[in-house]
Amino acid sequence: MTVKNLGGANLKKIAMVLVTILLINSKLTFIAYADPTSGAPTLSSEAAILLDQKTGQVLYDKNSTAQMYPASLTKIATAIYAIEKGNLDDIVTVSSKARNVEGTRVYLAEGEQISLKKLLQGLLINSGNDAGIAIAEHLDGSVRNFSKNINEYLKTEIGVQDTNFVNPHGLFDPNHVTTAEDMARITQYAMKNETFREIMSIKELDWTGEAWSTTLYNHHKLMREIPYEGVTGGKTGYVDQSGQTLVTTAERGNLSLIAVTLKGNTQTEAYNDTIELLDFGFENFKTTQIVKGKKFESEDGVPFLATKNLNYTQMKTGDVKLEVTNDGTLTVVQSNEALNTSFQLKEVKQNTAVASSKASSPDRDQEQIPFTSNISFYFFMLIIVLGVFGMVYTRVLKR
Structure with missing residues (x-):
């Protein structure tokens, strides 16, 4: 493409034309921005994804649809399932199976009675496997039924x-799998719940149980040990x-x-990858x-509005x-086509009574013109009559 040298006057004319087009065309909104693909992260983790929490837009992905083992990230799904299905004030009786599960625990005692909410805190903050079993058995009777239902x-x-x-x-378990994208979608859904957000954001919590009294500390290092500006929650797994x-x-500003x-x-590597993302x-x-x-x-001038x-x-x-478009589809078109998205708007129906009223108003105005003229005519005639009457009355008095 050949670019010709443009003089200052021509540039001013072009600028004026562009500004005029923007002002006239109110159906299009223009904002400026650049392609950041050259600065995209280079990650060590085998799979990853970065999601806009509010919009669900994928901002970066690496093998995000490959099925992999999530480890304790599973507990995010367990927590939101329990919050929505259960009653946080329910009292749960801890079974022998929950007591004896391997791995990270909050050291529940067999027969201990504890609220569902407290179990959720132990599940997310300290990654308690025993809390997970106790929740599953309380909600669905067994881990097998829980798995089917979740x-x-x-x-x-x-x-x-x-x-x-x-x-x-x-x-x-070789059959216990998810993907980076699925985990992001599950987390996005869970973060809409106030109770989940509250527990997910806890950095430390005093814990008193039958077998263990301590302070629980969130295992996610960006929450405490290497704090990252704007971090609102996290879950680790291994x-x-x-x-x-x-x-x-x-979250920072309007971006979550x-x-x-x-x-x-x-x-x-996992934390460095997360910080890069x-x-x-x-x-x-x-x-x-x-x-x-x-x-x-x-x-074509069809009016629409956003209903939310x-x-x-x-x-x-x-x-x-x-x-x-004329069917009410609002499309956000961007230079980076991967960010394009669409919404459905609602058509604004014109008020036929108002339209009819407006359409008939010129006729009423035309009727008012002779009416106003008649008033002036009658007023003028009244003055003449009064004048004549006054003259006659004066002559009668003189006689």
Whole structure:
């Protein structure tokens, strides 16, 4: 492409034309932004994903649909399932099976009675496998029934299709699998729940049980030991077969992110990968909201409005335009086509009574013109009559 040299006057004319086009075409909104792909993270973990929590937009992925072993990330699904199905005030009796499960525990005693909410705290903060078994048995009678029901819940309520859990805690089983994308979607769904968000964000908690009294500390290092600005929650996981697994949620300004890494070789690699993902997200993206009630017009002038707040992800610099078709589809078109998204708007029906009233108003105005003229005529005639009457009356008096 050949670029001709443009003089200052020509540049001013072009600028004026562009500004005029932007002002006239109210159906399109333009914002500037740049392609950040050159700065995309290089990760050591075998699978990873970065998600905009509000919009669900994938900002980065690496093998995100490959089925892998989640380890204790499973407990995120167990927690939201229990919160939505159970009663937090329920008192749970701990079984022998829960008491004797291997791995990380909160050292529940057999026969101990404890609230479901406290079990959820032990599950998420200290990654208690015994708490997971106790929850599963309380909700569904057995781990087997729990597994069947939670898999159905994950498919029907959350919509993930590549996850199969056979226990509530994530200890290794060759059939216990998920994907980075599924884990991000499960976390996104769970973070909409206030109780889940509250427990997920706890950094430390005093714990008093029959067999163990201590302070529980969240295992996620970005929550405490190496704090990352904006982190709102996280869950760690590890078994030999899964490697290091990590889910992290973070928020700065209007952007909320979910980062998932699976099968890191070491903790250091998993945390470095997570920090790279979050840095990449916060440096390059933002969430933009179209407020409920905002009006739009299609190219043919058909009016539409947003019936709820609509969020979409965009890069911080570059081109974004909003296009509305005659069927009410609002499409957010961006330079990075992967960020394109669509919403359905509601058509605004014109009030026929008002339209009819407006249409007939000119006729009424025409009727008012002679009416006003008649008033003036009658007033003028009255003055003449009074004048004549006055003259006659004066002559009669003189006689």
